[in-house]
Amino acid sequence: MATAAVTAAVWRGEGGRIGDDLLALALREAERNQVQGLLARACPDRLSGLLRSVEEATGQFRYNLAVATARLRDAGVRPVLIKADPDGDYVYTNFDLVVGDQWEAARDALAGWYVRTSAHSLEPDKLLLHPARGPAAHLHRTVSWFGIPVVAADRLVADAGEAAAGWLVPSPDDQLRIWLAHAVFQNLAFDLSELMAIRSLLRPETVAEAEEEAQREGWRGAFTAALRTARQAIRRLDDGDPLPLPVPLPASASIAVAREHVRHLARTGQGAAARREVVLRGPLTMVKRCRLALA
Structure with missing residues (x-):
C-alpha cells in the first residue's frame, strides 16, 4: 500500500x-x-516541514556545486557533473564530479573550501572533499565502481556539453549509460528517482548510441539486461501495476558483467582491473542482494 x-x-x-x-x-x-x-x-x-528541509538541502547543494566548480574552472579543471540534476531536488550527501587526469589540480583548487576528506577503502580512484556545510564534492578519476573502470573520462569530456553555470554535462547517451551502469556495477537495483531519470532518456537514438558505447566498453549484455528491467518497471509504473521498490536487477545482469566485462578489461590491457573485478564481483553481489532483501 x-x-x-x-x-x-x-x-x-x-x-x-x-x-x-x-x-x-x-x-x-x-x-x-x-x-x-x-x-x-x-x-x-x-509535509510542509519536510518540503522546507528538502528545499534548503537543494539550495545548499546548488551553492556548494557552484562554488566548487567555479574554483575548479578558475584552475583550468573542467569537471563533469554526473548522476545529478541541479534543477530538481537534491538531498544526497555528496555530488559526483569526474575530473580525469586533472585529479591533483582539482584537489589543489578546492584547498581552503573543504575542511576534511574521506574515502572508501574499495574506491581508490575517488575522494570526498567535505566543506563546513552541505554536500561534499565527490571527485572521480573516471566513471568507475569499486575501482573497476566503466566509462573513460576522456570520452565523457569529449561528448559533454557546457552547462550555463560552467560545469560539463554528459551527453544523453552517456547519462543513460551511467544510470544503467550504476545499477549494474553498484546497486543491483533501480530506485524511483533513477527510473524517473532513465524514463526521460529513452529516445531511440539515445538508446542506440548508448548500446553501441556499452558494446565498446565491454558490458553490452549487462546493459541490455538492465535496460530491459528499467523499461519493464517504467511500463508497470505507467500502468499503475504494483511492483517492489527499489526494482532489483535480475541475476543475469551480474552474470553478464562477470562474463564479458572481465574479458574486455583483460583484452584491452587492463589486467589489474580485470583481476580486481574477478575478486570483488561475487562478494559485492552477495552483499548487495542481502541488503535488498532486508530493506
Whole structure:
C-alpha cells in the first residue's frame, strides 16, 4: 500500500487523500527512493516541514556545486557533473564530479573550501572533499565502481556539453549509460528517482548510441539486461501495476558483467582491473542482494 501511494503521487501525479498512517509509511518508501521532495509537494499541507528541509538541502547543494566548480574552472579543471540534476531536488550527501587526469589540480583548487576528506577503502580512484556545510564534492578519476573502470573520462569530456553555470554535462547517451551502469556495477537495483531519470532518456537514438558505447566498453549484455528491467518497471509504473521498490536487477545482469566485462578489461590491457573485478564481483553481489532483501 505504501509503495502504491508513493508511485501514484510521485510517478503518475494522481491526487487523492493519503491517510495519516499510510502517509508515514509512504514517507519511508519515498526516502528509500530519493523522492521525498516530490511526495511532500503532493501533500504540502501535512509535509510542509519536510518540503522546507528538502528545499534548503537543494539550495545548499546548488551553492556548494557552484562554488566548487567555479574554483575548479578558475584552475583550468573542467569537471563533469554526473548522476545529478541541479534543477530538481537534491538531498544526497555528496555530488559526483569526474575530473580525469586533472585529479591533483582539482584537489589543489578546492584547498581552503573543504575542511576534511574521506574515502572508501574499495574506491581508490575517488575522494570526498567535505566543506563546513552541505554536500561534499565527490571527485572521480573516471566513471568507475569499486575501482573497476566503466566509462573513460576522456570520452565523457569529449561528448559533454557546457552547462550555463560552467560545469560539463554528459551527453544523453552517456547519462543513460551511467544510470544503467550504476545499477549494474553498484546497486543491483533501480530506485524511483533513477527510473524517473532513465524514463526521460529513452529516445531511440539515445538508446542506440548508448548500446553501441556499452558494446565498446565491454558490458553490452549487462546493459541490455538492465535496460530491459528499467523499461519493464517504467511500463508497470505507467500502468499503475504494483511492483517492489527499489526494482532489483535480475541475476543475469551480474552474470553478464562477470562474463564479458572481465574479458574486455583483460583484452584491452587492463589486467589489474580485470583481476580486481574477478575478486570483488561475487562478494559485492552477495552483499548487495542481502541488503535488498532486508530493506
